[in-house]
Amino acid sequence: MIQVAQDLESSDVIVDDVVCKFLWHISWVGIGIFALLLAVDVLIVRRALQPITDASQMAQSVSPNNIALRLPTMALPKEVYPLVAAINQALDRLENGFRLQREFTADAAHEVAHTAKRFTNARRHARGFARCSRAASVH
Numbered sequence: 001m002i003q004v005a006q007d008l009e010s011s012d013v014i015v016d017d018v019v020c021k022f023l024w025h026i027s028w029v030g031i032g033i034f035a036l037l038l039a040v041d042v043l044i045v046r047r048a049l050q051p052i053t054d055a056s057q058m059a060q061s062v063s064p065n066n067i068a069l070r071l072p073t074m075a076l077p078k079e080v081y082p083l084v085a086a087i088n089q090a091l092d093r094l095e096n097g098f099r100l101q102r103e104f105t106a107d108a109a110h111e112v113a114h115t116a117k118r119f120t121n122a123r124r125h126a127r128g129f130a131r132c133s134r135a136a137s138v139h
Helices: 013-060 081-138
Strands: none
Touching: none
16 A cells, blocks of 8 residues: 655645756756757758858959959858859959950050160161261261
8 A cells, every 4th residue: 555645834845856856857858959959050050151161262262363263153142142243243343454454564565665666776777877977978
């Protein structure tokens, strides 16, 4: 035979004891679930941000020697797409500016070389004319 008794003067002792033991055991389960959810969240965030990381690494390799490089826009979050598109447009303008600068420099170099050649030829012609004049005046 089993006999159960309860002290009527402190009836909350049993409730406190059950709640305390229950919370102690359930807290370990809760901590485990929280740690698992945290690990899953970290993996999800890393995977979601991978295209942004890839674009960032690619942006670091843009240089005057590699100006035709553009950042990838595929698989980017829609919140980041306008930023990457604007960066690509800026790179287009820079590439065009570099092209114009190279063309101008090439044209200027050609003009300077052509002018220097004409000046050298004119100088030679003038020296030859002066020699002929002196030779004619001596005779």
